[in-house]
Amino acid sequence: MRRIIKSFPGVVANDNLDFQLLPGEVHALLGENGAGKTTLMNILYGLYRPDSGQIIVKGREAKINSPRDAMQLGIGMVHQHLKLVSTHSVAENIILGLNEPRFFLKMDEVHDRIHELGERYGLPVNPQQKIWQLSMGERQRVEILKILFRESDILVLDEPTALLAPPEIGELFAALRRMASEGRGVVFISHKLNEVLEVSDRITVLRRGRAVDTRRPSETNTAELANLMVGRPVLFKLEKKPFSPGAGFLELQNVEVMGDKGLPALKGISLEIRAGEILGLAGVAGNGQRELAEVITGLRRLTKGKIYVNGLDFTSSSPLDFLSAGISYVPEDRQGVGSVASMTVAENLVLREYRNGPFARNIWLDFKAIDEHASQLVSEFSIMTPDTRNPVQNLSGGNLQKLILARELSRKPKLIVAEHPTRGLDVGATEYVHQRLIQAREQGSAVLLISEDLDEILTLGDNVAVIYEGKLVGLLSAQQASIEVVGMMMAGSSGG
Amino acid sequence: MSEVVAAVLARAMETGTILLLAALGEIYAERSGVLNLGVEGMMLLGALGAFGAAHLLGNAWAGLAIAVLIGAVVSLLHSFMSVTLRLNQVATGLSIYLLGVGLSGFLGKPLVGVTVPGLPVVAFPSVQDALSKVPVIGLVLGRLLGGLNPMVYLSIALAVIMWFILFRTRWGLNIRSVGENPSMADSLGVSVFRIRYICVMIGGSLAALSGAYLILGLLGSWTEAPAAAPVTAGRGWIAIALVILAAWSPLRAILGAYLLGGVEALQYTLQGFQLGIPSQFFTMLPYISAIVVLTSFSVETVRKRIGVPAALGVSYSREE
Numbered sequence: 001m002r003r004i005i006k007s008f009p010g011v012v013a014n015d016n017l018d019f020q021l022l023p024g025e026v027h028a029l030l031g032e033n034g035a036g037k038t039t040l041m042n043i044l045y046g047l048y049r050p051d052s053g054q055i056i057v058k059g060r061e062a063k064i065n066s067p068r069d070a071m072q073l074g075i076g077m078v079h080q081h082l083k084l085v086s087t088h089s090v091a092e093n094i095i096l097g098l099n100e101p102r103f104f105l106k107m108d109e110v111h112d113r114i115h116e117l118g119e120r121y122g123l124p125v126n127p128q129q130k131i132w133q134l135s136m137g138e139r140q141r142v143e144i145l146k147i148l149f150r151e152s153d154i155l156v157l158d159e160p161t162a163l164l165a166p167p168e169i170g171e172l173f174a175a176l177r178r179m180a181s182e183g184r185g186v187v188f189i190s191h192k193l194n195e196v197l198e199v200s201d202r203i204t205v206l207r208r209g210r211a212v213d214t215r216r217p218s219e220t221n222t223a224e225l226a227n228l229m230v231g232r233p234v235l236f237k238l239e240k241k242p243f244s245p246g247a248g249f250l251e252l253q254n255v256e257v258m259g260d261k262g263l264p265a266l267k268g269i270s271l272e273i274r275a276g277e278i279l280g281l282a283g284v285a286g287n288g289q290r291e292l293a294e295v296i297t298g299l300r301r302l303t304k305g306k307i308y309v310n311g312l313d314f315t316s317s318s319p320l321d322f323l324s325a326g327i328s329y330v331p332e333d334r335q336g337v338g339s340v341a342s343m344t345v346a347e348n349l350v351l352r353e354y355r356n357g358p359f360a361r362n363i364w365l366d367f368k369a370i371d372e373h374a375s376q377l378v379s380e381f382s383i384m385t386p387d388t389r390n391p392v393q394n395l396s397g398g399n400l401q402k403l404i405l406a407r408e409l410s411r412k413p414k415l416i417v418a419e420h421p422t423r424g425l426d427v428g429a430t431e432y433v434h435q436r437l438i439q440a441r442e443q444g445s446a447v448l449l450i451s452e453d454l455d456e457i458l459t460l461g462d463n464v465a466v467i468y469e470g471k472l473v474g475l476l477s478a479q480q481a482s483i484e485v486v487g488m489m490m491a492g493s494s495g496g
Numbered sequence: 497m498s499e500v501v502a503a504v505l506a507r508a509m510e511t512g513t514i515l516l517l518a519a520l521g522e523i524y525a526e527r528s529g530v531l532n533l534g535v536e537g538m539m540l541l542g543a544l545g546a547f548g549a550a551h552l553l554g555n556a557w558a559g560l561a562i563a564v565l566i567g568a569v570v571s572l573l574h575s576f577m578s579v580t581l582r583l584n585q586v587a588t589g590l591s592i593y594l595l596g597v598g599l600s601g602f603l604g605k606p607l608v609g610v611t612v613p614g615l616p617v618v619a620f621p622s623v624q625d626a627l628s629k630v631p632v633i634g635l636v637l638g639r640l641l642g643g644l645n646p647m648v649y650l651s652i653a654l655a656v657i658m659w660f661i662l663f664r665t666r667w668g669l670n671i672r673s674v675g676e677n678p679s680m681a682d683s684l685g686v687s688v689f690r691i692r693y694i695c696v697m698i699g700g701s702l703a704a705l706s707g708a709y710l711i712l713g714l715l716g717s718w719t720e721a722p723a724a725a726p727v728t729a730g731r732g733w734i735a736i737a738l739v740i741l742a743a744w745s746p747l748r749a750i751l752g753a754y755l756l757g758g759v760e761a762l763q764y765t766l767q768g769f770q771l772g773i774p775s776q777f778f779t780m781l782p783y784i785s786a787i788v789v790l791t792s793f794s795v796e797t798v799r800k801r802i803g804v805p806a807a808l809g810v811s812y813s814r815e816e
Contacts, residue, residue: 045683047683066685067682067683067684067685068685071684071685077683079683083677083679083680083683083684084677084680085672085673085676085677085680085806086676086806087676087806088669088672088673088676092669092673095669096669096670096673096680096681096684096686097670097681097684097685097686104664104665104666105664105665105666105669146684
C-alpha cells in the first residue's frame with residue numbers, strides 16, 4: 001500500500017501511509033487508538049475508499065471498491081467486532097457470500113471441509129453448533145476459518161486478542177505462525193506491546209496516521225515501541241503505597257442473580273471489599289462481571305443471597321440507596337450507561353449529585369453552581385472540551401471516560417466499581433486513569449476493578465479475584481498472582 | 497354436524513388465505529430486516545387494481561397479475577424510503593398505509609356497483625368420490641378438496657416453496673443473514689441493498705395479491721367504505737401480527753392463518769344461530785383473538801427471540 005491518504009470530517013486518519021506485507025510473514029501494525037490501523041486495513045478490505053494512494057497486490061495495482069473485490073484478490077479480514085450471525089450455525093456463517101454451491105446448500109460437504117481445516121490449523125470447532133452457543137475464542141476461530149475456507153492468502157486480524165483468555169491467545173498465535181509458514185501473509189493489528197513482540201516477524205508502528213518506523217522484534221523492546229507509539233517516554237511503573245486495608249465496606253454473601261436471558265449469571269458469589277483496597281476482578285468477558293457490577297450498584301435484583309454495605313442489609317435497596325451510601329460506578333458502556341450523549345458536559349458532571357446542595361434548592365436547579373462545579377472538574381481532570389455547554393457526544397472516548405471518572409471520583413466515594421476503565425483508551429489516558437484509581441485508594445476508598453487486562457489487574461490490584469461462569473474460582477493476593485496462574489483460572493481450570 | 501364443521505373449515509381456509517398471502521410476503525421483508533407496516537395499504541391498492549383490471553379486461557387472472565405489479569411498484573417506493581434514504585421504517589410504513597387508504601378510497605369510487613368475473617373454484621372430483629366412502633372425516637376432507645378458491649391451494653404451495661428457499665438454499669441464507677447482521681453480510685460480499693429491495697418487493701407483491709384475492713375471490717364487489725374501515729378491514733395489520741405468531745416461518749404461518757381465519761369463519765356461523773348477542777360482538781372476535789393469540793402464543797417466541805431478525809427495522813449504511 002503506497003502513500004495512502006484517507007480523511008474523515010475533522011481528522012486525517014491515514015496521512016501518506018506506506019505499508020508492505022510479504023508472503024510468509026506475520027506483520028504487526030502497532031499504534032494507539034485513532035492511529036489509523038483499522039482505517040488502513042478497512043481500505044485494503046474495500047470497506048473504505050482512500051482519498052488517494054495506490055494498492056498493489058501480488059505485483060499488480062488493484063482497485064478494491066468492495067469487500068467482494070478484496071476477497072477475489074485473496075484478502076480476508078477478521079474484524080475487531082466479530083461479524084457473525086449468532087442464531088445461525090457455524091457452517092452457515094462460514095459459507096455466507098460464497099458462490100459455491102450455487103443454489104441448494106450441501107451442508108455435509110461443508111461440515112467435512114470445516115473439520116479438516118480446523119484440524120490442520122489447530123482451530124477445532126463443531127460446524128453444526130449455533131454461534132451463540134460458542135465462547136468468544138471459538139467465535140473467533142469461526143472468523144478465521146471463514147477466511148481459510150475462501151483460501152485467502154492475505155489475512156488481516158484486527159485486535160484479535162482483545163476478547164481472548166491467555167491460553168486461547170497462545171493457540172491463536174500458533175495458528176497464525178502455521179498460516180505464515182504456508183506462505184500466507186498475516187497482518188496483526190494490536191496495541192499490546194508484548195503480543196506484538198511475541199508473534200510478529202516485523203512490526204510497523206503508526207502514530208497519528210503516519211507510519212513511524214518498521215522494526216524486527218529482535219531489534220527492539222517494549223520501551224522503545226511504546227516510545228514510538230506515543231511519541232514520548234511512557235512510565236510502566238506506578239507509585240503505590242503499601243497495602244493497609246481498613247474496615248470492610250461491602251460484603252456479598254452467596255449472591256445469585258439471573259442474566260438478561262433469564263439464565264443464572266451469578267452462582268453463589270461471596271466477596272468482601274475493604275476501605276483502601278483495590279480488588280481486581282479478572283475474567284473473560286461474559287462470565288458474570290457486568291451482572292456483579294450491577295448487583296453492587298443496586299441495578300439488578302438478587303434471586304438469592306445478601307448484600308451488606310457498611311454492615312447494613314442492602315439486599316433489596318434501590319440504586320439510589322447504593323448511590324447515597326457512597327458507591328460510585330464507572331460502567332463498561334460509557335455512552336449508554338455512563339453518560340447522556342445529547343446533554344452537556346456540565347449536566348453530565350452533575351448527574352450523580354443534582355439532588356443535593358449546592359446544586360438543588362427544592363425543585364429548582366442552581367445552574368450557576370452546576371457550571372462552576374463543571375469548570376472546576378474540567379480543569380482538574382483535564383477534560384478536553386471547548387466549554388462546559390458542549391454536548392458530551394462531541395467528546396472522544398478518552399475524554400468521555402475522564403468526564404465519567406471526574407463525576408464518580410469527585411464525590412469522594414467510599415467504593416468505586418470500575419468496569420473495564422481503560423478499555424479502548426490509549427497508553428497516555430490509561431496511565432492517567434490508573435493514577436486516579438490509586439489516588440482514590442490512598443484516600444481510603446475501596447475499589448472494585450473489573451478488567452480483562454491482566455497486566456492492569458496485577459499492577460493495580462491488592463487482591464485478585466477470578467470469575468468464571470458466574471462463580472469465583474480463585475482469590476489471591478497480588479504477590480501470589482501471576483499472569484500464568486490467573487490466566488489458567490480465567491479459562492476455567494482451577495489452578496489455584 | 498359434520499356439514500357445519502366442513503363449512504366452517506372451508507371458510508377458515510378461504511379467509512385464512514388472505515392473511516397467509518400477506519404474511520408470507522411480510523416474513524420475507526422482515527427476514528431481510530425491513531419492517532413493512534404498509535401491508536394494509538398495499539393490500540388495498542392491490543384490491544383496487546385487481547378489481548379495476550378484472551372489470552376492464554374481463555378476466556380475474558389478469559386482475560391478479562395487475563395487483564402483483566402494483567404491489568411491486570408501491571414497494572419500490574417503500575424500499576427507496578426505508579433502504580436507500582434510511583428513513584424510520586415505522587414512519588415510511590405508516591405513510592404507505594395512509595397512501596393506500598386514501599388512494600383506494602378516491603380511485604375506487606367509480607368501481608362501486610360494477611361487476612367482475614370471479615376466480616373459478618377448483619375441485620378434485622375423483623378424490624372427493626374416494627373420500628366420500630369414509631364416514632364423517634371423508635365428508636369434511638372432501639369439502640376442503642373441492643369447491644375452494646384456487647388461491648387456497650396456491651398459497652399453501654407458495655408457503656412450502658418459500659420455507660424451502662428460506663432455510664435450505666443459498667438465497668435464503670443470504671436473506672436471513674442480511675436481516676440478522678447486515679454489516680457482516682456486506683463484508684462477505686452479499687449486497688444488502690439488493691436483497692432488501694427484492695424482499696420488500698416480494699412482500700409488497702404478495703400483500704397486493706392478498707388484497708386482489710380478497711376482492712375477486714371472496715367479496716366480489718367494491719364497496720364505498722369509510723377510511724377507518726376499508727374493504728380490507730384491518731386484515732393487513734392482523735397479517736403483521738401473524739408474522740410474529742408464526743415466528744417468521746412460512747410453514748407456521750399456514751397454521752396461524754387458518755387459526756385466525758377460523759375465528760372469522762366461526763363468527764359468521766355463530767351469528768347464524770340467532771343467540772341474541774349483538775352482531776358487533778361477533779365482528780370484534782377476529783381482532784380480539786388476534787390480540788389474545790399474539791400475547792399468549794408469542795410470549796415465548798419473543799422472550800427467547802426465536803426467529804426475530806436481529807436487524808429488523810435497522811437501516812444499514814457502510815461507513816458508519
